[in-house]
Amino acid sequence: MPKAELHIHIEGALEPELIFDRARRNGLTLPYADVDDLRGRYQFTDLQSFLDLYYTGMNVLRTPEDFTALTEEYLTRAARQGVRHAEIFFDPQAHTSRGVALETVLDGVEAALADSRRRFGVSTALIACFLRDRGPEEAERTLDELLAHKHRVIGVGLDSAELGHPPADFARVFSRARQEGLRLVAHAGEEGPAEYVWQALDVLGVDRVDHGIRAVEDTELVRRLARDRVPLTVCPLSNVRLRCVDSLSEHCLPRLADAGIPITINSDDPSYFGGYVGDNFAEIERELGFDTTALREFAVNSVEASFLPESERERLREQTATH
Numbered sequence: 442m443p444k445a446e447l448h449i450h451i452e453g454a455l456e457p458e459l460i461f462d463r464a465r466r467n468g469l470t471l472p473y474a475d476v477d478d479l480r481g482r483y484q485f486t487d488l489q490s491f492l493d494l495y496y497t498g499m500n501v502l503r504t505p506e507d508f509t510a511l512t513e514e515y516l517t518r519a520a521r522q523g524v525r526h527a528e529i530f531f532d533p534q535a536h537t538s539r540g541v542a543l544e545t546v547l548d549g550v551e552a553a554l555a556d557s558r559r560r561f562g563v564s565t566a567l568i569a570c571f572l573r574d575r576g577p578e579e580a581e582r583t584l585d586e587l588l589a590h591k592h593r594v595i596g597v598g599l600d601s602a603e604l605g606h607p608p609a610d611f612a613r614v615f616s617r618a619r620q621e622g623l624r625l626v627a628h629a630g631e632e633g634p635a636e637y638v639w640q641a642l643d644v645l646g647v648d649r650v651d652h653g654i655r656a657v658e659d660t661e662l663v664r665r666l667a668r669d670r671v672p673l674t675v676c677p678l679s680n681v682r683l684r685c686v687d688s689l690s691e692h693c694l695p696r697l698a699d700a701g702i703p704i705t706i707n708s709d710d711p712s713y714f715g716g717y718v719g720d721n722f723a724e725i726e727r728e729l730g731f732d733t734t735a736l737r738e739f740a741v742n743s744v745e746a747s748f749l750p751e752s753e754r755e756r757l758r759e760q761t762a763t764h
């Protein structure tokens with residue numbers, strides 16, 4: 442089924458095989474015996490336990506070619522699972538903080554995006570995320586750097602360790618990004634409370650909320666998201682792997698969808714969480730019993746919630762709705 446993917450961290454598409462390949466090319470020694478040893482460590486107890494491995498893994502990305510290879514692998518896999526448009530997150534600070542320039546990241550990723558439509562049949566856009574645990578001042582400096590490349594990103598987001606780092610701390614940097622014409626999204630209500638989702642809406646003024654599942658704990662918030670048709674980019678396999686929900690069969694996404702919130706289905710960090718976006722669709726079909734009509738609605742939502750220009754959005758919506 443044709444669909445858009447709106448919540449994918451490109452660094453989270455880094456497969457263990459590519460970690461070893463890039464380590465070898467860059468002359469780096471990894472503290473893992475082999476690919477199976479590394480993959481065997483992907484057992485998480487919470488968001489932080491994942492982030493520790495996620496930031497370690499991406500340390501093998503040094504050259505533009507590393508980022509090109511990573512992005513090509515993602516696009517290949519996403520296209521196979523029906524993705525026709527991808528709005529791809531990247532974490533500038535996770536690279537600049539270890540001496541890899543923003544240009545290196547952008548040049549490398551863009552080399553793969555440049556002919557993505559032709560090679561993979563996938564249109565793309567980039568969203569730069571601020572690492573909330575590095576604080577608002579560093580986010581401001583990161584925005585300054587990004588604004589020198591403004592035409593290369595469609596928007597900004599907010600990710601990394603959520604608890605103790607409320608969206609409201611980032612009011613100023615998001616306000617500046619908005620004034621620059623950038624689209625706004627933020628992770629909120631993944632591990633953090635419903636209050637963080639309120640702040641993402643009312644303080645940051647986001648166009649979409651990433652995850653947002655803990656909104657289910659707040660009836661008033663669920664009504665607000667439904668009334669204003671605020672899309673949530675839900676990542677079911679991620680939520681299970683990071684133990685934000687006990688099991689897929691108990692996931693709150695049916696409740697959020699039934700309340701009238703535009704739900705989209707996404708992979709988050711597919712290499713770490715056991716599947717790409719099509720795998721997420723297959724698993725919710727199996728575990729939550731969604732029928733084709735419901736799954737198609739999630740796919741249509743993803744197109745409608747995308748930042749594609751109106752005419753392209755309409756064209757892809759039609760393909761998805763009639764599939």
Ligand code: HPA
Nearest residue numbers: 450600601602628709710
């Ligand atoms: O699921 C996530 N949550 C927060 N930050 C992240 N960075 C990559 N994936 C995630």
Ligand SMILES: [Zn+2]
Nearest residue numbers: 450600628709
């Ligand atoms: Zn995420």
